[in-house]
Amino acid sequence: MKERTQQREAQRAALFQAEKVAAMDQLLAGVAHELNNPLSAIVGYTQLMLMRSDSGPMAEQLDRVAQSAQRCTRIVTNFRSLARQHLPQRHRVRLNALVEEAVELLACPFRIDNVEVTCWLGKDLPQMWADPHQLQQVLVNLLTNAHHAMRAAAPPRRIVLTTRYETATDRVVLTVADSGPGVPTDLQTRIFEPFFTTKSPGQGTGLGLSLCRGIVEGHGGALRLETTPGGGATFVAELPIGVAPTALEEAPVVEPMRPTVSKTILVVDDEPDVATLLAEALALDGHQVDTAHNGSDALTRLRGRAYDLIFSDMKMPGMSGAEFYRTVAQNLPGVERRMIFVTGDSMNVTTRRFLEETGAASLGKPFGIAEIRRLVHAPPASIGS
Ligand SMILES: Nc1ncnc2c1ncn2[C@@H]1O[C@H](COP(=O)(O)OP(=O)(O)O)[C@@H](O)[C@H]1O
Ligand SMILES: [Mg+2]
The missing domain is CATH 1.10.287 (Helix Hairpins)
Structure with missing residues (x-):
C-alpha cells in the first residue's frame, strides 16, 4: 500500500x-x-x-x-x-576527434587547477551523422561542470573520458567521469532542469545540463547521470549513429565572390526593419529592389513586373509564406521557383518539411551579407532541383 x-x-x-x-x-x-x-x-x-x-x-x-x-x-x-526547436544539422562527425578538441580547448584551465584528463577512446567508433558544433557544446559543458565540481576538493582531480560503440544498439556511448564530490541523491533529477544551479549567482546559469540533454535528445539519444565508483559523477550520453542528410540539407560550400550581375528582386516581409535591411543590402550590391509588406501586395507587384528573385518571409500575418508560395504557383506558374524564404526557425519541423517538399531555398534569421550574396548568386531553381 x-x-x-x-x-x-x-x-x-x-x-x-x-x-x-x-x-x-x-x-x-x-x-x-x-x-x-x-x-x-x-x-x-x-x-x-x-x-x-x-x-x-x-x-x-x-x-x-x-x-x-x-x-x-x-x-x-x-x-x-x-528549447529543442532547433533540429541538429547532420555532418559527418568523428566523435573521438571532437573529444580531443574539447580537451585541448580546456587544457589551460585544467592545468591551472591540476586536473588530469585521461581519454579511453574506442578504436572501432563508426563515423556519425551529427551536429559537430552542438556535440562540442555538450563536451565542453560536461567537462567544465566536472572541473568546477572538483575545484573545491583536494587533488588528485581526475576526469576520465570514454567513447565506445555498442553493436547491439548501434549506438555510440560517451562517458565523462570525474573524481569530484558527485551529485547528492535528492538533486540527481533536478540538475537537468533549466536554471537549476547550486552555484552562486554570477557563477552558474543552470542552463548547461539542460542544454546538453536537449542537444543529445535532439540527436535521438539520451543523457543520464551515474555514480562514479569511488564517489564522483559520471555523465553518460548515448547517441545513435544518425543518417546522412538529403542533398538539400547539406550545407552549401561557401561561394567565392562573383562579379555582380544586377537582378530585379522583390522583398516580401511584414517586418519593415528586416525588409529594409534586406533591400538595402541587395541595393548596395547593385540590384534593383522593390519591397512589399504582405502576400497580396506582393502578388500585385509580381503581376506588374518580372522579378529574377523573390525573398519572402515565412511567418506573415494574413497570407503565410507557404500560402504565398502556393498562390504564386497557381496564378503565375514557374515564378514560385524563384522564391527564397526568410525563416526565423528554419529548423522548425513544419517549415523544414515545406522547404523539403518544395525544394525552395531559405535564408535563416539573423543573416549576414555573405549569405544573402550566396543565395543571389546561386538561383533557387538550381538549389532546388
Ligand atoms: N560533474 C558534476 N559533479 C557534481 N555536480 C554537478 C556536476 N555537473 C553538474 N553538477 C550540478 O548540476 C548543477 C547544474 O549544472 P548546469 O546545468 O551545468 O548549470 P551550472 O553549471 O551553471 O550550475 C550544478 O550547479 C551542480 O550542482
Ligand atoms: Mg554548467
Whole structure:
C-alpha cells in the first residue's frame, strides 16, 4: 500500500517536472523567436555600416557592436537548441576527434587547477551523422561542470573520458567521469532542469545540463547521470549513429565572390526593419529592389513586373509564406521557383518539411551579407532541383 503511494508520488513529481520543462521550452522558444528580428537588424545594419565606413575609431566601435551582436546571436541559437526547436544539422562527425578538441580547448584551465584528463577512446567508433558544433557544446559543458565540481576538493582531480560503440544498439556511448564530490541523491533529477544551479549567482546559469540533454535528445539519444565508483559523477550520453542528410540539407560550400550581375528582386516581409535591411543590402550590391509588406501586395507587384528573385518571409500575418508560395504557383506558374524564404526557425519541423517538399531555398534569421550574396548568386531553381 505504502509502496504504491510512493510510486504515485514519484509519478506525479515526474509529470510535474515534464510540464515545467515543457513550459520553459515554450518560453525560451518564444523569447528566441522575438529576438530574431531585432537581432537581424542589428547584425545586418552594422555590417552595412562597416562596409560603408573607412577604417578609424568609428569602424572600431562598429566592429565592437558587430561582435556583441554576434554574441547575442549565439545566445539565441543556444536558447533554441535548449528549447529543442532547433533540429541538429547532420555532418559527418568523428566523435573521438571532437573529444580531443574539447580537451585541448580546456587544457589551460585544467592545468591551472591540476586536473588530469585521461581519454579511453574506442578504436572501432563508426563515423556519425551529427551536429559537430552542438556535440562540442555538450563536451565542453560536461567537462567544465566536472572541473568546477572538483575545484573545491583536494587533488588528485581526475576526469576520465570514454567513447565506445555498442553493436547491439548501434549506438555510440560517451562517458565523462570525474573524481569530484558527485551529485547528492535528492538533486540527481533536478540538475537537468533549466536554471537549476547550486552555484552562486554570477557563477552558474543552470542552463548547461539542460542544454546538453536537449542537444543529445535532439540527436535521438539520451543523457543520464551515474555514480562514479569511488564517489564522483559520471555523465553518460548515448547517441545513435544518425543518417546522412538529403542533398538539400547539406550545407552549401561557401561561394567565392562573383562579379555582380544586377537582378530585379522583390522583398516580401511584414517586418519593415528586416525588409529594409534586406533591400538595402541587395541595393548596395547593385540590384534593383522593390519591397512589399504582405502576400497580396506582393502578388500585385509580381503581376506588374518580372522579378529574377523573390525573398519572402515565412511567418506573415494574413497570407503565410507557404500560402504565398502556393498562390504564386497557381496564378503565375514557374515564378514560385524563384522564391527564397526568410525563416526565423528554419529548423522548425513544419517549415523544414515545406522547404523539403518544395525544394525552395531559405535564408535563416539573423543573416549576414555573405549569405544573402550566396543565395543571389546561386538561383533557387538550381538549389532546388
Ligand atoms: N560533474 C558534476 N559533479 C557534481 N555536480 C554537478 C556536476 N555537473 C553538474 N553538477 C550540478 O548540476 C548543477 C547544474 O549544472 P548546469 O546545468 O551545468 O548549470 P551550472 O553549471 O551553471 O550550475 C550544478 O550547479 C551542480 O550542482
Ligand atoms: Mg554548467
